[in-house]
Amino acid sequence: MLGNTKDLLKSTYKLSERIFALCQQAEDDIACLFKNIGEIRAYNQYKVIDAMQRERVGERFFAATSGYGYDDQGRDTLERIYARIFETEDAIVRPQIASGTHAISLCLYGLLRPGDTMLSITGRPYDTLQEVIGINGMGPGSLKEWGILYEEVELLDDGSFDTEGIKRAIIDHTPKVIAIQRSRGYQWRKSIDVSTIGSVIQFMRDLGCNAAIVVDNCYGEFTELLEPTQVGADIAAGSLIKNPGGGIAPTGGYIVGKSDMIGRIAYSLTAPGIGKEVGSYAGGYRNFYQGLFMAPHVVGEALKGAILAGRIFELLEYGVFPSSNDRRTDIIQSIRFEEADKLKAFCRGIQKAGPVDSFVVPEPWDMPGYEHQVIMAAGTFVQGASIELSADGPMRPPYIGHLQGGLTYDHVKLGLMLALKEMGI
Incomplete structure (x- = not known):
């Protein structure tokens, strides 16, 4: 770190010499790991550029549309680009999809009917999806209320x-x-890498299983050379305010996969017989294109920041997952704090580093769709965008915090230094 930079941080944020020394040691330890991230970033960057060029993206595709959105070139071209990148037959990419949970829910409601069974092979799904399925009761509109059955198989103790x-x-x-x-x-x-996903899909196909295989791809896009749909998944879905939006897309979600399944899912998005043919956007599509263009680079920055976080807390002898030298397949770094006050302090520090709402103090609250109170730090330009630097965790033992995102590595580093300060280090 340049002396001028250090002086600026010391005078602005009153950081201790111990924090600087800890960060420097962590950076020295992980410097060799950044080369591989750069290679993956470059490959995905060129893949995105190639897809945009093949679809002959032009200025006219960024224009706002209104009404039904018939023949919306910006929307339709963006969907073809996603299909190219993920090597699928079709795609739905819409600002009307409000979140990753919404995207996955559309898949489930499009593909399942009363009496059908959904099987999760990665154990209990994310908290918000549990409400959709009806795991916590027969809520209005849940799959359970519709007579759709649910089964799950837990991962083994080693995460396989x-x-x-x-x-x-x-x-x-x-x-x-x-x-x-x-x-x-x-x-x-551990998160599930694409190669392992491909292997288990092949295992199930060899059993004669013809079920639709749907992958929740949130936080994983562009962290590896391949995506799940390139190794046998029928459908993958995620959020545009996570990785593929590049921190620029203001909202939205995507679903990619086989054309017949995408058609059914599109009917659940709009209406039977209408499907993908409608859906305008008065805000225009420039930010969705530009965000996708920036996504591989931004994901690379977030990955470097996650590795730094892992190494810092390893040096402090906290439990971390994954370890700093583990292979990465998503942008999340989990840290086991063991105490509620430490998790709160960590989130306060991350919030103080935000370019937006840095003066806000995070507090646990009853977040919709979650079983326990959640504390969340998110000083982001786009509300809830977890490709931007953010941290959150449920207020339950062992008080695990989850750090994700960061449009720039330097911002993640600042967030970690301020988190260390809040924790009294």
């Missing part, structure tokens, strides 16, 4: 797939949809 358990579940329940959650959510486990 329980292939014997999966085989039994397929034989016993004949699932219509098999769900895979790539990222860990609020679980203390």
Whole structure:
């Protein structure tokens, strides 16, 4: 770190020499890991550029549209670009999809019917999806209320797939949809890399299983060379205020996959017989294109920041997942704080580093769709955008905080330094 930079940070944020020394040691330890991230970033960057060029993106595609949105060139071209990048037959990319949970819900309601069974092979899904399924009760509109059955197979203790358990579940329940959650959510486990997803898909196909395989791809896009749809997944879905929006897309979600399944899902988005043919956007599509263009670079910055966080807290002897030198397949770094006050202090520090709402003090609250109170730090330009630097965690033992995002590595580093200060380090 340049002396001028250090002096600026010391005078502005009153950081201690111990914090600077800790960050410097962590950076020295992880410097060798950044080369691979750069290679993955470059590959995905060129892949995105190629897809845009092949679809002959022009200025006219950025224009606002209104009404029904018939023949909306900006919308339709953006969807073809996503299909190219993910190597799928079709795609839905819409600002009307409010979140990753919304995107995945559309998949489930489009592909499942009363009496069908959904099988999760990565154990209990993310908190918000549990309400959709009806795990916590027969809520209005849940899959359970519609008579759709749910089964799950937990991962093994080492985080790998329980292939014997999966085989039994397929034989016993004949699932219509098999769900895979790539990222860990609020679980203390490793995320599932694309190669492993491909292997378990091949295992299930070899059993004669013809269920639709749906991957929750949130937080994983562009962290590897391949995406789940390139190794056999029928459908992948995620949020545009996470990785593929590049921190620029203001809202939205995407679903990519086989054309017949995308058609059914599109009917659940709009209406039977209408599907993808309608859907205008008065804000215009420039930010969705530009965000996608920036996404590989931004994801690379977030990955570097996550590795730094992992190493810093390893040096402080906190439990972390993944470790700083583990292979990365999503942008999340989990830290086990053991005490509620430490998790709160960490989130306060991350919030203080934000370019937006840095003066706000995060407090735990009853966040919709979550079983426990959640504390969340998010000084972001786009509300709730977890590709921007943010941190959150459920207020339950062992008080695990989840750090994700960061449009620039330097911002993540500042957030970590301020978090250390708030924790009294």
